[in-house]
Amino acid sequence: MERPPRLLCSELRLQGRVCEVSLSGAALCWREAGQSGRRWGSAGVYGPLKAAGSHCVPVCEIIAVQETEEDSPSTDVGKWQKVPQNPSSSNQHSFTVSYVERTLKHRWRCSEVTLHCTDRKLCLQWVQAIREQLALLTIRPKRLLVYINPYGGKQRGKRIYEQKVAPIFSRASISTDVIVTERANHARDHLKTEADLKKYDGVVCVGGDGMFSEIMHGLISRTQCDAGVDQNRPDEELISCGLRIGIIPAGSTDCICYATVGSNDPVTSALHIIVGDSQPMDVCSVHHHDTFLRYSVSLLGYGFYGDMLTDSERKRWMGPARYDISGVKTFLSHRYYEGTISFLPADGTVSTPRDKIQCRSGCNICQMPSLVESTYKAEDSISEAETKDTWQVIRGKFLAINAACMSCACPRSPKGLSPSAHLADGTADLILVRKCSRIDFLRHLLRHTNKDDQFDHPFVEVYRVRQFRFTPRYQETDSELELREVGAGSSKHFFTQICREHPACGCTPTQSSWNCDGEILPHAAIQVR
Numbered sequence: 001m002e003r004p005p006r007l008l009c010s011e012l013r014l015q016g017r018v019c020e021v022s023l024s025g026a027a028l029c030w031r032e033a034g035q036s037g038r039r040w041g042s043a044g045v046y047g048p049l050k051a052a053g054s055h056c057v058p059v060c061e062i063i064a065v066q067e068t069e070e071d072s073p074s075t076d077v078g079k080w081q082k083v084p085q086n087p088s089s090s091n092q093h094s095f096t097v098s099y100v101e102r103t104l105k106h107r108w109r110c111s112e113v114t115l116h117c118t119d120r121k122l123c124l125q126w127v128q129a130i131r132e133q134l135a136l137l138t139i140r141p142k143r144l145l146v147y148i149n150p151y152g153g154k155q156r157g158k159r160i161y162e163q164k165v166a167p168i169f170s171r172a173s174i175s176t177d178v179i180v181t182e183r184a185n186h187a188r189d190h191l192k193t194e195a196d197l198k199k200y201d202g203v204v205c206v207g208g209d210g211m212f213s214e215i216m217h218g219l220i221s222r223t224q225c226d227a228g229v230d231q232n233r234p235d236e237e238l239i240s241c242g243l244r245i246g247i248i249p250a251g252s253t254d255c256i257c258y259a260t261v262g263s264n265d266p267v268t269s270a271l272h273i274i275v276g277d278s279q280p281m282d283v284c285s286v287h288h289h290d291t292f293l294r295y296s297v298s299l300l301g302y303g304f305y306g307d308m309l310t311d312s313e314r315k316r317w318m319g320p321a322r323y324d325i326s327g328v329k330t331f332l333s334h335r336y337y338e339g340t341i342s343f344l345p346a347d348g349t350v351s352t353p354r355d356k357i358q359c360r361s362g363c364n365i366c367q368m369p370s371l372v373e374s375t376y377k378a379e380d381s382i383s384e385a386e387t388k389d390t391w392q393v394i395r396g397k398f399l400a401i402n403a404a405c406m407s408c409a410c411p412r413s414p415k416g417l418s419p420s421a422h423l424a425d426g427t428a429d430l431i432l433v434r435k436c437s438r439i440d441f442l443r444h445l446l447r448h449t450n451k452d453d454q455f456d457h458p459f460v461e462v463y464r465v466r467q468f469r470f471t472p473r474y475q476e477t478d479s480e481l482e483l484r485e486v487g488a489g490s491s492k493h494f495f496t497q498i499c500r501e502h503p504a505c506g507c508t509p510t511q512s513s514w515n516c517d518g519e520i521l522p523h524a525a526i527q528v529r
């Protein structure tokens with residue numbers, strides 16, 4: 001591959017040593033003059049960019065450059081710059097380049113290198129040349145609208161933003177309008193109606209998954225409203241949002257941030273935002289008949305995860321510990337629910353939930369043009385398959401019905417609920433955990449935390465789907481019930497009919513709620529697309 005031409009090349013000083021520094025449209029590189037073969041330099045950098053004896057930073061990972069005032073604190077970080085003690089090596093003019101340093105576990109840090117010049121003209125020439133290259137990076141945001149949930153997670157959202165994020169945004173010359181929310185849905189309502197979105201290049205969410213969901217709803221609803229799209233129609237073609245959402249993790253689980261960035265570290269997220277990284281995401285629309293309920297990007301869970309959320313919402317005062325307590329309680333209650341799931345399978349030749357391919361930024365499968373509709377090869381475990389329009393139907397008793405639009409990886413479950421789910425392939429993984437013993441269910445749950453295949457149990461089925469519907473048993477139509485009651489006595493049908501019309505009756509099967517990205521849905525019968 002042809003190397004991009006050098007734009008500037010000089011001998012500058014770094015920590016008292018003479019270095020050959022060069023700038024091209026692709027990278028800023030420096031190495032000790034005459035020591036090209038020897039390794040030297042600064043703190044450890046992981047990745048291919050630091051070859052022995054030289055250091056290269058891609059231009060797209062330079063955060064900022066500024067002329068450094070000698071013997072004075074640098075303006076944004078409050079640190080004093082090191083000035084060489086030896087007068088002969090002292091240069092009065094220097095500039096500091098801030099750049100992304102990749103460290104372990106997908107974490108990014110903001111590093112700095114200060115290069116000293118013999119005269120100010122040269123120093124300014126370098127600053128200008130680097131700034132010109134940065135100005136060509138048009139995907140970088142310049143103006144952001146930031147919403148902070150001060151009550152998310154351990155209530156550290158405001159502090160995290162002020163101490164860790166705002167200083168790097170200002171170093172990168174990003175201007176911000178910051179709104180600290182005063183109530184639930186403040187951000188959503190502001191985005192839906194008031195916010196002047198034309199002013200911004202993106203929206204930043206400082207909070208957890210619930211806060212992200214609020215902002216996503218505000219932005220999607222605003223986009224549909226502006227385009228005259230009726231969200232209540234389940235088959236309506238939605239318009240993509242023009243603005244990106246950046247997530248600064250400050251919640252309890254931060255699952256969406258973890259699944260997209262690979263870590264839940266605020267500085268890493270801030271740096272991804274600054275360099276203009278983007279990751280498209282699938283969004284499921286959830287309807288109850290012709291009523292729009294919510295959008296989902298991570299987990300739709302009925303049964304175990306629905307009950308756990310319902311219980312944990314009553315314990316919000318406990319903070320993040322509520323999830324553990326509610327998890328144990330829900331597990332011990334071991335409730336199962338009856339109902340019918342119908343789904344439209346995805347093209348099984350492109351990817352499957354058990355193919356062990358992990359979706360990452362730039363994933364080939366997510367970049368494929370719209371996947372060809374094809375009939376999915378039904379797995380043997382499907383008890384009653386209907387072939388009409390390739391929809392398939394499964395009835396049964398379930399401990400959990402989960403639909404994962406993404407892996408749902410988080411620090412507690414590093415692989416997530418569906419490790420091979422894709423972020424942006426237009427599908428979700430439908431995971432059905434049928435009624436089984438407590439010990440079997442525990443074995444399944446424990447596999448979320450280790451490397452074993454969590455779908456490798458006879459009571460667990462997984463399907464990659466494009467759409468699905470769920471009807472709890474007592475809401476099933478007469479034809480659905482007739483199918484189920486084949487062989488059963490007419491008296492049973494008679495009682496089921498009574499129970500259906502009087503759901504308060506004690507003998508109706510109990511009903512769970514859907515956990516939609518951490519929010520409880522008001523209906524159990526849903527259509528998801």
Ligand SMILES: Nc1ncnc2c1ncn2[C@@H]1O[C@H](COP(=O)(O)OP(=O)(O)OP(=O)(O)O)[C@@H](O)[C@H]1O
Nearest residue numbers: 152153181182183207208209210211251252253254
């Ligand atoms: N000022 C506020 N007062 C009360 N609730 C708020 C406020 N701002 C936002 N919320 C709501 O708080 C809920 C929870 O917020 P968030 O997602 O940030 O934290 P979390 O629930 O602790 O984390 P996670 O969702 O990752 O588990 C959100 O659904 C959001 O609507």
